[in-house]
Amino acid sequence: ISGISYALWSTTKEQTSINKISSGCLKLEVTEGTSIDITNAFQTPDSEGIKQQGYTFTINNNCNHEEYVELNLDIKNNNTLNEKNIRATVLYKGNKIIEPNNLNNLLDRETTNKDYNKGKHLTTVRIKANSNKQLNLKIWLDENTSFNDLKENNTFESKIEIDSIKRENILASDYIRIISEDNEQLAYDETIDNNLRYIGATPNNYVDFNGEKWRIIGVMNNVDDGTGKKESRIKLIRAESLGIFIWDGKQNGIGSSTDDKGSNDWSDSQLMMMLNPIDVVQAGWKATGKNYTIDSEGYVLDSNNQKIYKGVGSYYNHEKGYIPNKVSSTENFIEQEINFNTSGLTNESKNLIDKNVFYLGGFKVIGNYTAANTKDYYEAERKENVYKNNPTSWTGYVGLMYASDYGYATGNGSESKEKCLELPFYYNSEINIENNYIQKNCHINNWLWNSNVNKYLLNVEGYTNRYVGLVHSSGNVGEGYATSSNKRVYPVLYLKSNALITSGNGSKEDSFKLAI
Numbered sequence: 001i002s003g004i005s006y007a008l009w010s011t012t013k014e015q016t017s018i019n020k021i022s023s024g025c026l027k028l029e030v031t032e033g034t035s036i037d038i039t040n041a042f043q044t045p046d047s048e049g050i051k052q053q054g055y056t057f058t059i060n061n062n063c064n065h066e067e068y069v070e071l072n073l074d075i076k077n078n079n080t081l082n083e084k085n086i087r088a089t090v091l092y093k094g095n096k097i098i099e100p101n102n103l104n105n106l107l108d109r110e111t112t113n114k115d116y117n118k119g120k121h122l123t124t125v126r127i128k129a130n131s132n133k134q135l136n137l138k139i140w141l142d143e144n145t146s147f148n149d150l151k152e153n154n155t156f157e158s159k160i161e162i163d164s165i166k167r168e169n170i171l172a173s174d175y176i177r178i179i180s181e182d183n184e185q186l187a188y189d190e191t192i193d194n195n196l197r198y199i200g201a202t203p204n205n206y207v208d209f210n211g212e213k214w215r216i217i218g219v220m221n222n223v224d225d226g227t228g229k230k231e232s233r234i235k236l237i238r239a240e241s242l243g244i245f246i247w248d249g250k251q252n253g254i255g256s257s258t259d260d261k262g263s264n265d266w267s268d269s270q271l272m273m274m275l276n277p278i279d280v281v282q283a284g285w286k287a288t289g290k291n292y293t294i295d296s297e298g299y300v301l302d303s304n305n306q307k308i309y310k311g312v313g314s315y316y317n318h319e320k321g322y323i324p325n326k327v328s329s330t331e332n333f334i335e336q337e338i339n340f341n342t343s344g345l346t347n348e349s350k351n352l353i354d355k356n357v358f359y360l361g362g363f364k365v366i367g368n369y370t371a372a373n374t375k376d377y378y379e380a381e382r383k384e385n386v387y388k389n390n391p392t393s394w395t396g397y398v399g400l401m402y403a404s405d406y407g408y409a410t411g412n413g414s415e416s417k418e419k420c421l422e423l424p425f426y427y428n429s430e431i432n433i434e435n436n437y438i439q440k441n442c443h444i445n446n447w448l449w450n451s452n453v454n455k456y457l458l459n460v461e462g463y464t465n466r467y468v469g470l471v472h473s474s475g476n477v478g479e480g481y482a483t484s485s486n487k488r489v490y491p492v493l494y495l496k497s498n499a500l501i502t503s504g505n506g507s508k509e510d511s512f513k514l515a516i
Contacts, residue, residue: 034053034055034056035055036052036053036054036055036137036138036139041140041141042141043141043142043143043144043145044140044141044142044143045143046087046100046143048140049087049089049100049138049139049140050089050091050096050100050138052138052140054091054136054137054138054139055136055137055138055160056134056135056136056137057134057135057137057160058132058133058134058135059125059127059132059133059135059162060127060131060132061127061128061129061130061131061132062130063129063130064129064130065129066126066127066128066129067126067127067164068124068125068126068127068164068165068166068167068170068178069124069125069126069127069162069163069164069165070121070123070124070162070163070164070165070170071090071121071122071123071124071125071135071160071161071162072109072111072119072120072121072122072160072161072162072163073088073103073106073119073120073122073137073158073159073160073161074111074113074116074118074119074120074158074159074160074161075103075116075117075118075119075120075156075157075158076115076116076117076156076157076158076159077115077116077117079155079156079157080151080153080154080155080156081141081149081150081154081155081156082104082149083102083103083104083118083120083156084102084103084104084142085102085141085142085145085149086102086103086139086140086141086142086156087100087101087102087103087139087140087141087142088100088101088103088106088122088137088138088139089101089137089138090122090123090135090136090137090138091135091136091138092125092133092134092135092136096194097123097125097135097177098122098123098177098232099193099194099221099222099232101222101230101231101232102142102230103120104229105229105230105231106120106121106122106231107120107121107171107231107497107498108120108121109121109161111161112161113159116158116159119161121171122137122160123174123177124165124170124171124174124175124178125178126178126181137160139158167502167503168500168502168503168515169500170500170501171497171498171499171500172234172495172499172500172501172512172514173219173232173233173234173497175500175501176196176216176218176219176234176501177196177219180196184200185198185199185200185203185204185205185411186198186199186203186218187199187417189218189378189408191375191378193220193221193222194221195218195219195220195221195408196218196219197217197218197219197405197408197409198215198216198217198218198409198447199408199409199410199411199417199447200409200410200411200412200445200446200447201411201413201444201445201446201447202447203411203447203506204505204506204507204508205217205447205506206239206506206507206508206511206512207236207501207504207506207511207512207513207514208504208511208512208513208514209236209349209352209514210345210346210348210349211346212238212239212240212343213239213240213508213511214236214237214238214239215236215237215238215239215447216234216235216236216506216512217235217236217237217401217405217409217492218234218235218408219232219233219234219235220232220233220234220235220494223235223356223357223494224356224357225354225355225356225357225395226355226356226357226395231497232497233354233356233494233495233496233497234494234495234499235405235492235493235494235495236492236493236494236495237401237405237448237490237491237492238490238491238492241453241455241488241489241490242315242343242488242489242490242491243323243338243488243489244485244486244487244488244489245271245274245323245324245487245489246262246270246271246323246324246325246482246483246484246485246487247262247264247269247270247271247324247456247468247482247483247484247487248262248263248264248265248269248270248271248324248482248483249262249270249324249325249326249327249333249334249482249483250262250263250268250270250308250327251326251327251328251329252328252329253329254302254306254308254327254328254329255268255290255292255302255306255308256268256290256390256465257465257466258465258466259464259465259466260328260483261466261467261481261482261483262466262481262482262483263465263466263482264362264387264390264460264461264464264465264466264467264468264482265288265387265390265391265465266358266360266391266394266399266458266460267284267285267287267288267290267390267391267394268284268285268288268290268292268302268308269324269482270308270309270324270325271324271456271489272284272394272396272399273300273309273311273312273313273324274309274311274312274313274314274315274321274322274323274324275315275316275397275398275399275491276312276313276315276316276396276397276398277312277313277316277317277397278294278312278313280355280395280396280397281312281313281396282294283395284391284394284395284396287391287394287395288389288391289389290302290303291303292308294312297310298310298311298312299333300312300333306327306329306332307327307332307333308327308333309322309324309327309333310322310333310335314338314340314344315340315343315344315345315398315491316344316345316350316397316398317340317344317345318340318341318344318345318346319339319340319341319344320337320338320339320340320341321337321338321339321340322335322336322337322338323336323337323338326483345398350397351516352495352496352499352514352516353397353493353494353495353496354397354494354495354496354497355395355396355397356395356396356494357393357394357395358393358394358395358396358399358458359381359382359392359393359402360381360386360390360391360392360393360394360458360460361380361381361382361383361384361385361386361392361462362380362385362386362387362390362459362460362461362462362463363376363377363380363381363385363459363461363462372424372425373407373421373422373423373424373425373437374403374404374407374408374410374420374421374425375404375421375422377402377403377404377407377425377459377477378402378404378407378408380462381402381403381404381458381459385462386460386462387460387461387462387463387464387465388465390460390465397493398491398492398493399458399491399492399493400456400457400458400489400490400491400492401448401455401457401458401490401492402457402458402459402469403425403457403459403469403471403477405448405492406446406448406449406457406471406477407420407421407425407477408421409446409447409448410442410443410445410446411445411446412445413441413442413444413445414440414441414444415440415441415442417445419440420437420440420442420445423435423436423437423440423442424436424437425437425476425477425478436476437475437476438474438475438476442475443474443475443476444475446475448471449471449475450473451473451475452473453473453488454470454471454472454473454480454486454487454488455470455471455487455488455489455490456468456469456470456487456488456489456490457469457470457471457477458492459477461479466481466482467479467480467481467482468480468481468482468484470484470487495514496516498516499514499515499516500514500515500516501513501514502514502515
């Protein structure tokens with residue numbers, strides 16, 4: 001790191017008595033620490049990179065009102081070490097403002113110095129009136145850097161650029177982090193990804209999206225877009241259910257189904273086909289070795305030319321389609337029409353979202369799996385315990401929430417949030433689990449719970465092909481057949497990393513407004 005650049009608002013005078021321009025209090029003063037100078041650097045894990053001294057700098061705000069300040073990292077033109085091999089994070093009072101990430105994954109920003117041809121966005125911070133913030137930048141060589149990427153006398157030089165930024169230009173993920181500083185409705189989940197989530201019974205997490213009310217689950221870190229690029233992105237869920245549908249209606253021997261209760265293979269589930277566009281659906285088939293086709297009438301044909309669905313992408317395309325329904329060896333897909341011309345995704349909405357990897361790991365442990373708590377589910381979702389050859393992940397636009405999303409949305413009540421996260425989700429007198437999630441009323445303080453609704457999850461069982469996850473109206477996480485007919489669907493998707501929150505306070509009456 002060599003140096004720092006920033007803009008100072010100054011007082012300018014022309015002539016002697018007229019044309020006087022004064023900046024008033026708009027002045028940002030920056031006090032620099034010692035630059036980072038790492039010689040003979042070697043591949044370093046995050047746990048060690050964060051321990052390095054780093055580069056400390058203080059930003060003072062002399063105004064009588066708060067200021068938002070964007071931090072970017074400008075990268076020098078003649079570097080011989082690729083940015084993909086450099087990881088960075090920013091800390092405040094010893095806590096990470098952003099999770100460590102490779103520079104090539106960060107958003108590009110314009111630079112103002114001809115010697116620095118590329119800028120990378122780090123984060124945005126809020127500095128309160130007549131106050132300051134001391135921040136610490138840490139960078140290190142990624143532990144996964146191959147020796148082929150390292151040559152003798154490799155160098156990487158960069159500098160921080162600090163800019164004032166208007167409220168309406170702040171990235172959505174940055175803004176949610178900023179307001180979390182003094183907002184008890186937001187909490188980090190302390191998982192390996194350290195996601196920032198809305199918690200409690202009634203958080204102000206409403207957003208206007210698709211002409212409807214949606215809600216922010218949180219800022220998810222390390223979201224893979226399917227190409228290996230990992231970013232921090234906002235995760236949304238529809239505030240009201242899209243309707244009552246089954247997960248999948250394929251009977252034994254049809255498509256991936258091995259049971260008359262449907263298949264829990266999301267990559268060829270009828271629900272997935274209804275929610276996502278044709279190119280995503282077909283890419284999922286290809287990735288999982290499914291030799292499926294779509295005929296001229298819009299029917300999906302499995303590898304035996306059995307008609308298993310019709311109307312792929314009707315929700316995504318804002319058009320007429322067909323709901324997931326029964327299909328067997330003796331009867332083709334039973335057509336029941338539905339029209340998404342008022343509730344499907346609009347072009348404006350689709351411009352705000354992007355594909356991402358949805359994890360499909362099933363849950364199975366020694367003993368009874370229903371004794372699992374929130375952390376257990378989060379870890380299981382990202383592992384490879386699935387039924388036979390079912391996929392462990394899938395890349396697309398629209399999915400469902402996880403059991404872990406539900407668990408981590410719990411806030412403090414008669415039992416603390418921390419205790420609720422440790423408790424098993426499920427109660428069954430035959431198992432005799434005491435002090436469980438329901439008994440302690442943890443679900444009462446969870447905005448993703450609804451006493452009148454059973455919700456489908458993306459979670460599946462790893463040892464059978466017919467069970468999928470549910471949040472029951474009682475508040476527990478359980479299971480049901482993929483053909484269960486009384487479960488509601490709440491679409492889940494991710495905003496693009498460059499999406500903005502331009503206004504609003506997140507209440508239902510003044511929901512957050514989005515833009516690109």
